[in-house]
Amino acid sequence: MRSLDPRLLDVIERYVKPKTNGIGRYLHLLHANFARDDERERTLFLQSLHSAAQTITDEELEVLLGGEWRSRLTAAWLIAVDRRQHFRDVLGDLLLASQLCYSGQGYCFALARLCTQEDALHLAAYLERYLQQPDRQYDQRWAISALLHIDSRAGSEHASRFLAPGGLWHQWNDAQFRPSPPSRFIDDLCALTDSLE
Template sequence: MRFPRSSDPELLDVIDRYVKPTTNDIGRYLHLLHANFTRDDERERTAFLQSLRSAAQAITDEELEILLEGEWRSRLTAAWLIGVDRRQHFRDVLGDLLLASQLCFSGQGYCFALARFCTEEDALYLTAYLERYLQQPDCQYDQHWAISALLHIDSQAGTEHADRFLAPAGLWHQWNDAQFQPSPPSRFIDELCALADSPR
């Protein structure tokens, strides 16, 4: 995997077309960050989702690879596009990036994509992530996204991967209780996956 300079014209072109297209003067990546688009009114959300689906179908694998070599905005956007279009051949790349957790926020997209793929392999990546980072209370990374993604896979596949983390003395509660603002696990990725599949 090559790492282009921020001045790489190839990278900048793909960013301009897929990461920075604006809706109401807000770049696509800002709508995807924290799933901010879910807070839009229905008209704006519908327009954004239509644009996202179109981009997910139009972008090439090579362009996605370029974005995954960039900074967090590019990686976040690429992961969402991969997830929306369910390009499962990116599973190992996204799983490895999630486990590495090198850049802020991009892990949100990796968790969404793995939830969309919704297989045992995806659950194993999420499980490995939670095993590693729930044991690091000082790391407030994407644990909420990972547990929600794992809960989604469990609900769809009839598995129970999340149970051991959510047991009364499990790693989730140990990590969550150590946070400044503890919050319960949420199934919000169920909604995101449903929106990704909603009628055009």
């Protein structure tokens, strides 16, 4: 077994593993579990996340983005909370590569929170590729929700081509074990994060 970079281990200890209400930060972020907490617990967690996002350096974020899925998921959320626009293309490339499970949730949220046309193009490229692969259930639901969020904020219609009757979203969704309509849950997550500002 190869040993992990000591810098990565240090940054993981400080930003990925810290506990709020007895649960590590990355577990709160996974599937946005924190959103299901009661208001007091959710507020404590979001305050901790906001503080960490303002404290972590770009170099430390780069170290986390080179790590495993927990590190990447956490880094993406910290980038999102602090709206570090200069990570946009890195996040877009990592999303498209889809190398590790769960981390794509964070990339989608971060791109939604950055909320520009460039972010929409990264999400659209991801959907164009992975909606054509119905046997792969990755982060398509997160990506369509993120794209819908950007469209609603920017007055654009990037998601419409995927959501048109018979479009790629419907083809992919209909092939899933549990088909479901596209959801706007990213709107709610952005609103919760915005409440810290």
